[in-house]
Amino acid sequence: MRIAAFEFAEGARFQAGATQDANVVGHHIELLRQQYQGELTPEDVVNDARNNNSPLHSFFEWNDGAAAEQYRLQQARGLIRAVVAVYVRDDKPAARMRAYVHIPEKGSPHYRETSHAMSQQDTRDIVLQRAWKEFQEWKRRYQDLAEFANIFTAAELVKLPKKKRG
Known part of the structure; x- marks a missing residue:
């Protein structure tokens, strides 16, 4: 090839x-x-x-000062993504989940605490759409591996809620 x-x-x-x-x-x-x-x-x-x-x-970036700052920002993003929260409820066992999710809103991309982001319809839609897009990219990357065929078949059954128009 x-x-x-x-x-x-x-x-x-x-x-x-x-x-x-x-x-x-x-x-x-x-x-x-x-x-x-x-x-x-x-x-x-x-x-x-x-x-x-x-x-x-x-x-x-060849300016060492600017490159260093960009690197620190990348490290900060990695740190934020690495934090896992242990959520507890009286009626369920403790659950581990990423503490923060990225909300790429135009003009003000930021991170929000996961349960808060998922409790608001607009940010919930953003998180779910991004997760679905990332899964589709992963699927395209590994579509030729037969070992994942069952996952891809099951994924076809997933239906995300329609995005509400404001």
Whole structure:
């Protein structure tokens, strides 16, 4: 099998000013992979991208102060996503759940406590739609693995509530 073309994954986000030609980027990364005997690492990509003439250069923040701040923000996102809350009710056993969910509202993306987000119809819709989209992306990524066929068949039975119009 051979690669005919390259595209960016749906929903891929890059820093402002990044060259958006997926074919150029994909072919360059493939060239690097071949250069390193088929084993590519993130360090290989960054080292290549340091060269101003590399088609990968514009995908990275080269100002160390700005890059450090972006890295800390990424670490903060990871920390928020890693926190799990143990919810208790008198009538049910304790349940573990991500404490916070991301609400990507235009102009003010933020995190909310999960049970609060799920108790409000507008944010509940956002969380469910995002979860469904992520599952569909996962399904596309692994659709050729027969071991997951039963999961995909069962998923076809899932019906999300229709989004209410305001």
